[in-house]
Amino acid sequence: MTPTQIRCIPFFDYPHLFLSEERELSAIFRDVGLRGAFILQEDLIRFERNLAAYLGMKYALGVGNATDGLLLALLAAGIGPGDEAIFCSHTMVATAAAIHFAGAIPVPVECAKDHLIDPDAVERAITPRTRAILPTQLNGRTADMQALERIAKYHDLIIIEDAAQALGSRFQGRAAGTFGAAGVFSFFPAKTLGCLGDGGAVVTNNDEIYESLVQLRDHGRGSEGEIVSWGFNSRLDTLQAAILDFRLGSYDTTVERRRVLADTYHNRLRAIGQIKRPPGPEDDADHFDVFQNYEIEAERRDELRAFLKGHDVGSTLPWGGKAVHQWPRLGFSTHLPFTERVFERALLLPLNLSLTEDDVHHICNIIQDFYRLP
Numbered sequence: 001m002t003p004t005q006i007r008c009i010p011f012f013d014y015p016h017l018f019l020s021e022e023r024e025l026s027a028i029f030r031d032v033g034l035r036g037a038f039i040l041q042e043d044l045i046r047f048e049r050n051l052a053a054y055l056g057m058k059y060a061l062g063v064g065n066a067t068d069g070l071l072l073a074l075l076a077a078g079i080g081p082g083d084e085a086i087f088c089s090h091t092m093v094a095t096a097a098a099i100h101f102a103g104a105i106p107v108p109v110e111c112a113k114d115h116l117i118d119p120d121a122v123e124r125a126i127t128p129r130t131r132a133i134l135p136t137q138l139n140g141r142t143a144d145m146q147a148l149e150r151i152a153k154y155h156d157l158i159i160i161e162d163a164a165q166a167l168g169s170r171f172q173g174r175a176a177g178t179f180g181a182a183g184v185f186s187f188f189p190a191k192t193l194g195c196l197g198d199g200g201a202v203v204t205n206n207d208e209i210y211e212s213l214v215q216l217r218d219h220g221r222g223s224e225g226e227i228v229s230w231g232f233n234s235r236l237d238t239l240q241a242a243i244l245d246f247r248l249g250s251y252d253t254t255v256e257r258r259r260v261l262a263d264t265y266h267n268r269l270r271a272i273g274q275i276k277r278p279p280g281p282e283d284d285a286d287h288f289d290v291f292q293n294y295e296i297e298a299e300r301r302d303e304l305r306a307f308l309k310g311h312d313v314g315s316t317l318p319w320g321g322k323a324v325h326q327w328p329r330l331g332f333s334t335h336l337p338f339t340e341r342v343f344e345r346a347l348l349l350p351l352n353l354s355l356t357e358d359d360v361h362h363i364c365n366i367i368q369d370f371y372r373l374p
């Protein structure tokens with residue numbers, strides 16, 4: 001057996017997140033630990049400042065995770081009972097859950113060919129009760145924000161971006177998360193910028209939304225510690241912020257590496273007619289994608305997945321295999337045929353910094369072998 005045949009490639013290698021930077025991370029643990037700087041300390045403030053600067057935003061606020069961030073952003077923007085908020089059903093359930101827990105009604109719509117929210121579907125879903133659009137900047141790509149901004153302006157709607165997967169992604173030169181009233185990022189370990197636990201951030205240029213977020217994430221406390229509103233406990237841990245700030249320093253290199261791996265997939269899978277690839281890194285001058293995921297559509301998807309598994313290559317189905325509106329217990333009665341068809345074929349291939357280009361070639365060889373089978 002050749003070394004190529006015995007290579008094992010998990011979908012995501014979590015220990016690598018620590019082992020690849022063990023020395024630097026250990027130094028951060030020790031530094032934060034010795035200072036006892038655990039909650040709302042200077043490392044968090046520094047990271048928030050650097051994140052805001054990276055995105056060209058006035059404010060960034062660290063929160064417990066992106067799900068909380070979405071909820072707090074909706075509340076801070078005044079979305080609540082009686083309101084409808086439109087989201088793309090091809091997203092994590094978290095997007096819809098945040099709308100639900102804000103007291104509003106989540107309205108799922110179709111994704112477009114690139115798997116991101118379809119602006120025409122958004123327009124069709126608008127009713128007199130619609131107050132907000134929550135585009136998910138999926139797989140490290142930014143939606144057609146020009147169309148969404150036009151719709152939002154015309155119908156007087158608020159945009160809150162679920163940019164959990166899209167730090168550094170751009171549309172027409174503008175960064176994901178910076179288009180609407182607020183944008184939300186996740187630092188879940190497997191994200192392009194990941195910490196070693198849960199973490200998230202909300203960014204905004206709006207002073208009132210920012211003030212409200214500051215209170216909402218910390219028990220409704222004002223600047224003097226007085227309670228000025230009802231609030232939650234959803235602060236980004238200082239230790240996680242210190243790790244994120246360290247990683248933000250080399251984030252552009254991280255993104256470039258992901259784009260190289262995506263490009264390798266893109267070139268290798270071009271010849272396989274049974275696969276529909278996501279847009280390539282250089283396909284469209286309007287888009288700069290950071291490739292949080294590499295999501296293909298594949299004929300005989302489940303068989304391909306089993307074949308990859310048989311060759312020790314991990315893959316996964318987006319969101320456990322269903323779009324949000326397809327989970328019966330959530331009570332949606334919508335039928336979204338295009339999205340449902342996508343979910344019969346969609347498959348995520350490994351794409352992360354533990355992979356080499358050789359690994360990607362190896363995966364593509366296996367896929368090629370699969371479709372050559374009678």
Ligand SMILES: Cc1ncc(COP(=O)(O)O)c(C=O)c1O
Pocket residue numbers: 065066067068091092094095136138162164165185186187188198199200
């Ligand atoms: C599109 C999207 N929205 C929301 C979330 C929720 O992020 P978190 O796990 O930080 O709450 C995720 C995380 O996977 C996501 O990918």
